[in-house]
Amino acid sequence: MLEARFHPRIEELPAAAWDALRTDGNPFLSHAFLAALERTGCIREDWGWQAHHLGLYEDERLVAAAPLYVKGNSHGEFVFDWSWAAAWERAGGDYYPKLLNAVPYSPVPGPRLLAGDGPQAPQRRETLVRAMRQLADAHGLSSIHANFLAPDDLPAFDGQWLARSDVQFHWPNRGYGGFDDFLAALNHKKRKNIRQERAQVARAGLRLEVRRGDSLGADEWRQAHRLYEGTFDAKGNHAALTRDFFRALGEGELGAATHLALAWEGERMVAMALFLQSGEALYGRYWGSRVEVPGLHFELCYYQGIEHAIRAGLQRFEPGAQGEHKLARGFLPVRTHSRHYLADGSFRKAVHAALAREAEAVDAYAADLLEHSPYAHRDA
Template sequence: MPADTPLKVRILDTIRDVPAAQWDALVADGAPPFVRHAWLSAMEESGSATEDTGWAPHHLTLWRGRKLVAAAPAYLKFHSMGEYIYDFGWANAAAQLGVEYYPKLLVGGPLSPATVPRFLTAPGEDAALLRRALLQAAVETAQAQDCSGVHVLYPTDEEADFLEEAGLARRITLQFHWKNPGYQRYDDYLARFDSKRRNQLKRERAAAATQGIQLRTVRGADLTQEHAQRAYTFYTSTCERHAWGQVQLTPGFFERVFRDLPDTVEMVEAVKDGKVIAGAFNLATPERLYGRYWGCTEEHPFLHFNVCLYHSVDDCIRSGRKVFEPGAGGEHKVSRGFEPTAVHSAHLIFDKRLDKAVRSFLRMEHARLAPAVEEAERICGLKPWASNPAPGSTGT
């Protein structure tokens, strides 16, 4: 198809309206699974991300004739749950101004607080041109749907720069990621802490053995639908244990993901007396591990840290992965060497009064960010990495 063939915008109310092969041809090799057709389909087909749950699919696509050349997963949102870029205060401010905040158009993925490309473009195409066209389509369809605005969540740094230059308000928030500067073994990671912190981490990790708990990672061909059922059970147990918890994923979501994305799914399991008592459902690429959902049926000291952090840090070192993103939140992660990392979102509110108030809030929020990062870095307290630490440098 000639490059000068006019682009046509199509809005899809289900990911099934585009063949998986065409959609995935836009997804770069090694990209996180959260933008793959199978992941989005699992969300929709399982009833986890649908209009009934407040996530009405509204995917933006660009076509040259019959060829899909660009796309952006998008949803009409009727609440702010499951986004992890918190704008509940903005909704309250909108109500005070007499503005209907919902629906809003969200460009991003359901229940997936991970930085991934949001504007997918075909190889060989003018990516900048297609990004502009997708953004224009987002604004126009949001206005046509009487949305209050457009929100792009967890774009890449490059996309965030583009969106800011296009006039959207940029928001920077923090996650806490473990980063691998070249560790050869787990002791290299421990060597970067002072003696007090290092001994604390050793005690916490050793607790599993003294409790008779064994940890393992199940992946690839070893995964079964029984693991999918466990993942759902552990996920719901955590949601129901906390006042803020809300069960949004269905059993069918886990069944589909374990079946259709076996190359990216990993399950960390804690086994005691032959019984799996805790687990963490993770996703992986060759370079990154993404922590998603965890839960347990028994309570043991430091079980959460071992299942969700320490075991996977060791596994990342063994496999040579560069980054471990354990998800939103982070206070307990900081003292265990997870470093403050900026993540981005971009926002355009159509009501000028509310847009002005949001931009003012973001300026103040950004001013408070630098001291927060400094404090997190102080608590993290990692010493500079030496690629060949001296023998015995891990201390006692």
């Protein structure tokens, strides 16, 4: 018999057992990453986040789990349902709170239903989904949302869940020996543009380096956080990750998984891009800068990341959500998937119709992107 339990802190769940349920080494699903978010003040009720993690137990042994949050808004999710919330509230309903099965502030595809890879994994994923439904129905919640799902997660969601898809841009490593090999695979125009952008940065005279998180000292982490915070504030966005969270990225297993591309002007850190890494992939997350240097954003966020992925022998580089401009820099369109349960049948039917129209547009957009591949050979 499986017993479902909900936990207000991930530290109530055993770290080793949680991590053993991950099948792809995705660092955003690690117990350490999620615990650091909670411990350092990034998960706060007044910001719309309450942890409510789900664990399935068999004879007191954790056999499946899901990162789960009660949300009081839709900030920090990257699968946008603001129009659904507005429509439901115009009709007199309360859209919030809702349930969210996702990683906070991180539009990174990966497993959301952690069940290992044994023969019982599919059934346990279905049990996790049923437990979410039972919780939402028992508390009269409007909806449940599972964002950026891995392919193995999708069969666990039955026909009561609405399917939604979008496009991200990922860089595929085709076994390149170095950055010049990657450039050689591009068409002439894209290759020339990238070289020009890199030359602009070189002329600025900045010192560039890629550092592992556990090699940075406390003052360097403070500088990196100031760059992140200042850039978010300048764009009118909420910098939800605290200085203590950044410092946590330099410790323990997170320190080994975290990498930063840094730009220095003398002894002063003037720009940074932050990445996390698994055994297969590099994940671009945050950027910050205090200087205006043409091409610097592309250099730190994309080209330094590509060079690092080649050196480390990684299969792909996922630089983050959105950004059609990434196509011209060697990143190709990849579909992402989410599932949504709306408790009210009439509302669900209306949103289903809207999603059908949206799906047609996304399909056409993805097909058009593939027609404009930056590579010299379409199948590169």
